[in-house]
Amino acid sequence: MKKFSLTLVTMITCVLLFSFSNTNKADTMKTDREIREEHIATTLENAWDKYDLSSFQIGITDPMIWIEVEKIEHKKEIIEYLEKNVSKSDLNHYKIDIREKDKNT
Structure with a gap:
């Protein structure tokens, strides 16, 4: 016993x-989503001063990366920077929307 x-x-x-x-x-x-979001956010934070970013947001339910810039002339450069510094498989999860900051706010 x-x-x-x-x-x-x-x-x-x-x-x-x-x-x-x-x-x-x-x-x-x-999760993979959290790791992907962290990597994209870090990349955008590193580009903050270089491309005059005003704000950015990474959508969770809506797979979109919203980027607001001081000057829209940097749009092409920002996309190239993201493509260079974030893997294509990570970027394929999102659409990218880059807009110029509203001068009235």
């Missing part, structure tokens, strides 16, 4: 430890 009890306690402990470790991993793992 002692051997059975010891085996049962050991098995329960192992199951609890295994389920606890899996729960922690699930809480800390990032």
